[in-house]
Amino acid sequence: MKGLASLFILFLLICSVFGQISYTIPEEMSKGSLVGNIANDLGLQTSRLTSGKARIYTRENGEYIELNRERGVLLVKEKIDREALCKQTTPCALHFQIILENPMEFFTATVQITDVNDNAPTFKRSEIHFKISESAIVGAKFLLEAAVDHDVGINDLKSYELKPTDNFVLKVHSSNEGDKNVEMVLQKPLDREKEEEISLVLTAVDGGEPQMSGTMLILITVLDANDNAPVFSQSTYKTMVTENSPKGTVIVTVTATDADQSPNGKIMYSVSNTLDGDSLMFFVNEENGNVYLNGKLDFEEKKNYQVNIIATDAGGLTDSCKLIVEVQDVNDNKPEINIMSKSNVISEDVKPNTIVTMIVIEDKDSGENGKVQCFTSDHVPFHLKSSTNNF
Structure with a gap:
């Protein structure tokens, strides 16, 4: 989550109606797809949306969602790529407000974007080279580059497979941070006189349906004495x-x-x-x-x-x-x-x-550096008030 402190402020607060609504949609929905009937879900007439010049207010997520006042619905304005929007962050959501005038009202809306399996595991390099001594002892470890899958949850990378396994076995270690270290471990001594070059294939597979995979070629040159x-x-x-x-x-x-x-x-x-x-x-x-x-x-x-x-x-x-x-x-x-x-x-x-x-006053710094205090000029017929929703 970005470190920022936000303070939403109302000039001369009256008893306006505040509400909150949330929707969940998959990524990659086509432009114009229905997100939800905002008028019905908030208990508003479509005429109120039109007369109140209802509009979406957002600063963080770009214009992915649009409001159709006449129909009282939220629509997909631009196709959403969850990986581009949130990377590995979960849950991935768009947050915005619906603003109305005459009288002024606002409603908070959240659209959560779920992942689809549209990315295969990928290795940065198509092949990697090792020079390994024939005197390397059984149990010697060789770090391999891990694959990256930009999908999340069940669609994320799930397992690795190394073939053939005549001399080496694969070991995957999961850390507390959730990442995986992939090692190739020698399980049978090498003999340069019998085999000077060894080729292996490392395959990474995700958990989606259908499964997607990526491969990397491992080329080993057997050396003498280390x-x-x-x-x-x-x-x-x-x-x-x-x-x-x-x-x-x-x-x-x-x-x-x-x-x-x-x-x-x-x-x-x-x-x-x-x-x-x-x-x-x-x-x-x-x-x-x-x-x-x-x-x-x-x-x-x-x-x-x-x-x-x-x-x-x-x-x-x-x-x-x-x-x-x-x-x-x-x-x-x-x-x-x-x-x-x-x-x-x-x-x-x-x-x-x-x-x-x-108005909204924002400071992208965190902690004490992000705390904001607001003041108005003296002797003006207005005063500032912050709502319980930080507006």
């Missing part, structure tokens, strides 16, 4: 970085050791590629393990990153560690004032406590 794999000093590194840190800032140093002597014991560090782009935000010095910031952070866009750092020795053996980067907020956003509705002209005999303007 008895020990690198080992990281920590399996997980955690660090915190302020969002205004400049590109090139060293955020953490990872360290791995290898019991072999040079050249087999020489370690090279690298960042594992990911489809979600987290890996592009950082780069690591391949020799000393210093991890640098490689882009501009924005707390309001993304609060944390997670990447895998790989240590590879000269014989092709690897170890990996997880790097979790927490982004700290700074007060870099000013409050924004937006008018939801207003009366351009009011009568001199207007009754006290009549609403004349509704």
Whole structure:
């Protein structure tokens, strides 16, 4: 969820009718599809929608839903791609208000977007290469790039399969954060004299109906003599970085050791590629393990990153560690004032406590940085009042 503090304010509150309605629709519905009968569900006449110049007010989600006043219904204005709208966030929903005038009223509406299985699991690369010594011991692990499926729930990625399994077996480890590390584990010693090149196929399958899958080719070159794999000093590194840190800032140093002597014991560090782009935000010095910031952070866009750092020795053996980067907020956003509705002209005999303007004031910062206080000029015949719904 984006860190923002929103304050909805009413000028001169009167007893208006407030209501709330919600609908659930699948993604990819065609333009013009019916979302719901808003007039019937809110107990309004369609004539009220027309005379009150009913309209949709929203700032967050674009114009995906439109209101047909004459029919009193909500329709799909543009085809909705749940993955583009919410990525992996669930539930995925559009939030907006229905505003009416004469007299002023507003109703809160929510349209939840459910997932359909329209994305197959995908590997960033179609093939990956390993150079593995024939002296690699049984149980040696080799990190594979995980597949990414932009669908969620039952349609998300469910399992992996590795074929053939003569020398290697697949192991998948699930973390508390919900991600999966995929490893290829040696279960039978390699013999370079018998087989110098090995080809394997890694398949990722989702849980949709029908199932969809993606594949990656694994090409292995068998080398001579490397008895020990690198080992990281920590399996997980955690660090915190302020969002205004400049590109090139060293955020953490990872360290791995290898019991072999040079050249087999020489370690090279690298960042594992990911489809979600987290890996592009950082780069690591391949020799000393210093991890640098490689882009501009924005707390309001993304609060944390997670990447895998790989240590590879000269014989092709690897170890990996997880790097979790927490982004700290700074007060870099000013409050924004937006008018939801207003009366351009009011009568001199207007009754006290009549609403004349509704506005929303928003600050995208979080916590104390996002708290907003509002004031009006002194000696004016108006006052501010916030409703229990933060309007």
